[in-house]
């Protein structure tokens with residue numbers, strides 16, 4: 644009895660059984676949100692830009708960024724919309740040392756992987772690398788954790804360090820629009836390079852699409868890769 648109580652509370656310290664969004668009770672240990680928040684998660688529709696996978700208004704095939712070649716994403720899809728539920732999940736995963744949430748995010752991403760034909764013949768998985776300072780200020784590279792989880796779920800090899808993030812890269816979000824376009828490339832040569840037909844690039848969220856776009860450019864420039872397809876959790 645006492646052992647059971649101790650065991651249970653110990654488990655609760657490891658995995659706090661509260662919804663990360665509303666602190667309500669969880670309905671599954673594997674899912675970090677409660678049933679009502681889970682039901683509010685908005686899964687992406689099929690009306691998305693053919694290339695970057697972001698939402699479109701009616702009667703379009705490409706978003707204006709892809710149509711005007713402001714970003715160079717070859718194929719990307721996201722699982723859910725970036726809203727008040729998904730953003731809390733992502734922020735807890737990234738900034739609150741909740742690596743376990745990465746398992747839930749990756750399992751949602753894995754379902755998308757299985758549904759889209761474009762992902763059926765990828766050779767390996769890689770991810771957006773961290774810059775030097777980010778690496779020393781955070782617990783882990785969140786994109787790397789998602790890629791590791793997906794590698795275990797799919798059996799696909801994971802390739803590290805195919806590109807590197809430049810040291811003094813200013814985060815996209817704090818740059819004004821006019822400077823974002825003038826900034827130097829975010830990524831350079833990695834520690835090693837590979838030859839592959841199709842590589843799957845993993846990140847958590849796509850907003851402007853420029854991080855993915857720069858990563859695709861660098862992956863192809865510094866490796867012999869024919870096509871880079873990407874998958875993110877939210878957009």
Ligand SMILES: [Zn+2]
Nearest residue numbers: 662665677680
């Ligand atoms: Zn909740």
Ligand SMILES: [Zn+2]
Nearest residue numbers: 692695706709
């Ligand atoms: Zn697009």
